[in-house]
Amino acid sequence: KAIIDAVAVTxxxxxxxxxxxxxxxxxxxxxxxxxxxAAEEVAQAVGYMGMAGMKTNQIMGSMEPTxxxxxxxxxxxxxxxxxxxxxxxxxxxxxxxxxxxTKSMTRTADVLTYTFTSANTTLDYAARSLFAIGxxxxxxxxxxxxxxxxxxxxxxxxxxxxxxxxSLRNVILRLANPKGPASDxxxxxxxxxxxxxxxxxxxxxxxxxxxxxx
Numbered sequence: 086k087a088i089i090d091a092v093a094v095t096x097x098x099x100x101x102x103x104x105x106x107x108x109x110x111x112x113x114x115x116x117x118x119x120x121x122x123a124a125e126e127v128a129q130a131v132g133y134m135g136m137a138g139m140k141t142n143q144i145m146g147s148m149e150p151t152x153x154x155x156x157x158x159x160x161x162x163x164x165x166x167x168x169x170x171x172x173x174x175x176x177x178x179x180x181x182x183x184x185x186x187t188k189s190m191t192r193t194a195d196v197l198t199y200t201f202t203s204a205n206t207t208l209d210y211a212a213r214s215l216f217a218i219g220x221x222x223x224x225x226x227x228x229x230x231x232x233x234x235x236x237x238x239x240x241x242x243x244x245x246x247x248x249x250x251x252s253l254r255n256v257i258l259r260l261a262n263p264k265g266p267a268s269d270x271x272x273x274x275x276x277x278x279x280x281x282x283x284x285x286x287x288x289x290x291x292x293x294x295x296x297x298x299x
Contacts, residue, residue, distance in 0.1 A: 106141040113145060122152055126162035133166040143180055146187035154194040158201060158208030168212035169193050175219025176229045193229065200233045206240030210249075214239070217250020218257075225257050228288050235290035253290070260285050 110131055118124045130151055134144045155165035178189035200211045214236040222232050239249040260282050284292045
């Protein structure tokens with residue numbers, strides 16, 4: 086039942102009259118079930134990826150890093166899939182081909198794993214933080230890795246999930262135009278705006294936060 090529902094929301098599987106793509110998704114589910122994952126979990130992951138607009142090739146390339154992330158984060162597969170696809174797409178990482186999907190989803194999974202294992206945060210919190218800032222960070226030239234480093238620092242300071250993402254977004258937006266009230270705020274905190282904007286330009290959010298904490 087779960088795989089039937091999953092196939093039903095995967096566009097190129099539904100529209101493929103030959104049934105080839107549906108068969109590939111069923112094979113994928115069986116393969117990972119043989120590796121110790123529950124068939125229901127794998128099918129749910131396929132469904133979430135399909136609902137996110139991913140096609141069969143993209144799902145094929147994204148499944149392994151997603152399942153490994155779920156296991157590392159002790160989080161159910163469905164929730165993990167929702168989080169990792171949100172972060173990957175919000176940062177505009179390439180997902181066109183199977184190879185691109187594998188590379189992008191693996192990159193996101195690796196970054197998330199490092200973040201929640203090296204800072205006082207969880208997979209769920211870290212992903213929600215990054216998703217909250219994903220629409221702004223790439224436009225400012227900031228990488229997923231740099232943002233994750235800042236999310237980890239905020240998490241260790243007790244600022245997590247959407248609250249961390251909102252805080253980061255506000256800092257970036259204010260530094261993008263450090264005039265008026267924003268300029269006054271930085272002066273009141275005795276912060277050198279040039280140093281902060283230079284860290285921002287170098288894609289060094291962790292370094293910027295070190296300056297803020299100095």
